[in-house]
Amino acid sequence: MADASRSDAFVEFERVQKSYDGETLVVKDLNLTLPKGEFLTMLGPSGSGKTTCLMMLAGFETATHGDIRLGGVSINNIPPHKRGIGMVFQNYALFPHMTIAENLSFPLEVRNIGKSEREAKVRRALEMVEMGGFEGRRPAQLSGGQQQRVALARALVFEPELVLMDEPLGALDKQLREKMQFEITRLAHDLGITTVYVTHDQTEALTMSDRVAVFNDGRIQQLAPPDELYEEPQNNFVAQFIGENNTLAGTVTEITGDRALVQLDSGEVIDAKPVNVSQAGERTRVSIRPERVEFKPERLPAGAHMLTAEVQEFIYMGDTFRTRLSVAGNDDFIMKCRNAPGQQRLVPGSTVQIGWMPDDCRALDA
Amino acid sequence: MTDATFSPDEDVAKAPAKGLTTADGRPLKQALARAQSHARWRAFFLVAPLLAFILLTFVVPIGQMLHRSVYNDGFTLHEDIGSGTQTPLMTNLKTWFKDNPAGTDPDEAAFAALAADLLVLREVKAAGQAGTRINYELSGSRSMFTKAARRAKKLEPPYKEAILDLDEDWGDPMLWRVMRDATSAYTANFYLAAMDRTKDVDGNVVSVNENRQVYVKLFTRTLMLSLLITFLCFLLAYPIAHLLATLPLAKSNLLMILVLLPFWTSLLVRTTSWMVLLQSQGVVNDALVSMGLLGDENRLQMMYNQLGTIIAMTHILLPFMVLPLYSVMRPINPSYVRAARSLGATSWTAFRRIYFPQTVPGIGAGALLVFILAVGYYITPALVGGADGQLISNLIAFHMQKSLNWSLAAALAALLLGGILLLYWLYDRLVGIDNLKLG
Known part of the structure; x- marks a missing residue:
């Protein structure tokens, strides 16, 4: 398995560390392999080291320690212009003193490609992002979305095998962002380009990527496909960072196979799936997604542990009902129900019994 | 009082040809002009002191100077x-x-x-x-x-x-x-004299005797020295401005003070400091001699010649180049150069094709500023210039103060002014004055 992933590795980070001031590590022992053609997103809060990783890959920062390989070749000492990596910047970085055509033609000119071939490639790239006919305009004359497309075309026009994108959709409004998310993934897959995408927007990460690397504190907390990341978070940070999450603190009292008994701090005992707890007596936080919480006993298996909850607030959200509950000392316990026909609307102040499938309740680190 | 009972509908129906009117029946255009004239007068009174000041100290003297260059009633x-x-x-x-x-x-x-x-x-x-x-x-x-x-x-x-x-x-x-x-x-004879021309017995315009041709030579020298000083300022200021623009703010502020400190110091103090440094018994020569790089008898003559003028003026005018350059460089996002590098450009190409073109407005502004100031510079060349470091303004001053030939001084000054206006026009045509960024 390890050998297989190694042989088709296109981008590799091996034990990479990065420090700016010699005192603190911004990136701590990063190991990452990327097969050809994959769309990988680096997701994390600001300061988590994701942009630093991207800049090291692009060649604008040097790794303090470790090895970065591209196609099996170490690129630590290769200057950025020889790496042949396309890059889309957060502010697009379209050259303001050049027309759109000149912007796109720039990477071809520095590669000494002939004029007619250059023109053909520029035209094809612009058509690819549906920006044909804008050749003579200047970047300042385009809207944000149009600039975004041009920036994308410019990063692709010299046919790089690897494209890096640094929060490219950050400046766009929601609708345009969703449209561009779709277009970027479509282009990346159609052209078979390997893409490393940096964002702090988890929706973007989940909808676009083949795999997502969640960064925090200079480390990859979890590297997994979006569904796995959401449904099976490996630690408390990932559970909290991706999507909405309810946590209850407690102590493990017993572990048998893939079942753990957790005694909550308020005294109740619940079933959970042990994820990164290994023995009785350990402190833990159990994580339950709001949409997996049930208050109708008939939808739960017999013998499931139920908790008493007091309804604090009922919020009507259109497609869903969002109920804030007070459960085992946690006043911010959220339950989401689909607005299905006949769905019951809970009244604040009333008490209900809630429960969940044991598999949906994950005992994570404290 | 009938006006008050007008309904807008009636009004429009009554006078459709006259155009729109206000609610009380006055033509809209008139009302607008009246409403705006208040604001206009207020604005005028605000700028009136400055206007009077400029008129009195700038426009009138220049007009007088131009008049004096073509008018001399000494004989009439x-x-x-x-x-x-x-x-x-x-x-x-x-x-x-x-x-x-x-x-x-x-x-x-x-x-x-x-x-x-x-x-x-x-x-x-x-x-x-x-x-x-x-x-x-x-x-x-x-x-x-x-x-x-x-x-x-x-x-x-x-x-x-x-x-x-x-x-x-x-x-x-x-x-x-x-x-x-x-x-x-x-x-127009003073203009002829200012261009080393005179009239012969028959009234034909001819060049003056070769050993009396001074003005054209001096104009050329002024122009060449100013160009050289502008270029030297550019060479020195570009890296400084770049450093200022790219350093973190705390450090760049400190450096900026170092740039501005001489700017705030009196021109005379700076010039005399250069005299202290450059004279043959001065700091620079002493240092070179004591280090053994120079024999005591071969002390360098760095003052009272063109070299002195060039060194001192380059230093004095440097901030005028640094500041406009800094102001265009500061907002240039470093991601432009990074983008160019990632697109395959070497750092030199990225500089030449991406960074440098974006700083051209600052270069234009700085060069224009330094050049215009240099062309009219007077005190520094007078003090450190010696005989061959004098510029045209020193000669204008000579005709104002010593020879008292004010008409010739005025003609020389008018030629200088005309030359600068011509250059300004040329600059506008080539670069465009809207591209000028002074800060």
Whole structure:
């Protein structure tokens, strides 16, 4: 398995560390392999080291320690212009003193490609992002979305095998962002380009990527496909960072196979799936997604542990009902129900019994 | 009171051709003009002090200067300083010049007119003034006038002989050509002089004697030195400005103070400091000698020549280049160069094709500023320039203060002004004044 992933590795980070001031590590022992053609997103809060990783890959920062390989070749000492990596910047970085055509033609000119071939490639790239006919305009004359497309075309026009994108959709409004998310993934897959995408927007990460690397504190907390990341978070940070999450603190009292008994701090005992707890007596936080919480006993298996909850607030959200509950000392316990026909609307102040499938309740680190 | 009962609908229906009206029936345009005139007057009163100041200290003096460059009444009008009475001069000669075309040999009538005019000069004590005016174009003639005026009473017919007896040079056709021109107060001769040209006996424009050609040479030198200083400023300022623009704010502020500190220091102090540094017994020479790089007898001559002017002016004008450059470099996002590098450009190509073009407006502004300031620079070249480090403004000052030939000074200054305006126009055509970024 390890050998297989190694042989088709296109981008590799091996034990990479990065420090700016010699005192603190911004990136701590990063190991990452990327097969050809994959769309990988680096997701994390600001300061988590994701942009630093991207800049090291692009060649604008040097790794303090470790090895970065591209196609099996170490690129630590290769200057950025020889790496042949396309890059889309957060502010697009379209050259303001050049027309759109000149912007796109720039990477071809520095590669000494002939004029007619250059023109053909520029035209094809612009058509690819549906920006044909804008050749003579200047970047300042385009809207944000149009600039975004041009920036994308410019990063692709010299046919790089690897494209890096640094929060490219950050400046766009929601609708345009969703449209561009779709277009970027479509282009990346159609052209078979390997893409490393940096964002702090988890929706973007989940909808676009083949795999997502969640960064925090200079480390990859979890590297997994979006569904796995959401449904099976490996630690408390990932559970909290991706999507909405309810946590209850407690102590493990017993572990048998893939079942753990957790005694909550308020005294109740619940079933959970042990994820990164290994023995009785350990402190833990159990994580339950709001949409997996049930208050109708008939939808739960017999013998499931139920908790008493007091309804604090009922919020009507259109497609869903969002109920804030007070459960085992946690006043911010959220339950989401689909607005299905006949769905019951809970009244604040009333008490209900809630429960969940044991598999949906994950005992994570404290 | 009926106005108040108008409904807007009626109003529009009544006068559709007159255009829109306000609710109380007045034409909309009139009402708008009235509403805006208030604001306009207020704005005018706000700027009025500045306007008056500029008018008084800038527009009027420049106008006077331009006027003086084509007008000199030294030979035509005398004003008594005490009483203020004005006496026209050389009236008889003027009449004779009018009756006889240029090139006519002065006959007895001409000398008679001259004698009569000399008498007037003597009476109002204006011989020196009139002689000075002629002396501008024909040196040595001032004393002829004062001498002749002193003896004007004793002159008797035939005047031609009598006057030529006083001084043979009174028969010089050149003198008569000059006098003919000078009887008209308006003249372009000072511009000719400012361009090392003069008129010969027949009134043709010719170059002056080679050893008296100074102004064109000086204009050229001023232009060349200014260009050189501008270029040196650019070479020195570009890396400084880049450093200022890219350093973290705390450090760049400190560096900025170092740039601005000389800017805030008196020009005179800075110039004299350069004198301390550059003179042959100065700091630089002493240091070189004590390090053994230079023999005591070969001390470098870095002052009282062009080198001194260049060094001191480059230093003094440097902030004028740094500041506009800094102001265009600061907002240039580093991601442009990064983008260029990621697209395959070497760092040199990225600089040349991406960074440098974006700084051109700052270069233009800085160069224009430094060049215009350098062209008119006076104090520094006067102090450290020596003989061959003088610029045109030093000569203008000389004519203002020493030779008192204000018309020539004005003509030189007007040429300088015209040259700068021409360059400004050229700059506007080539680069565009809207591209100028001063900060």
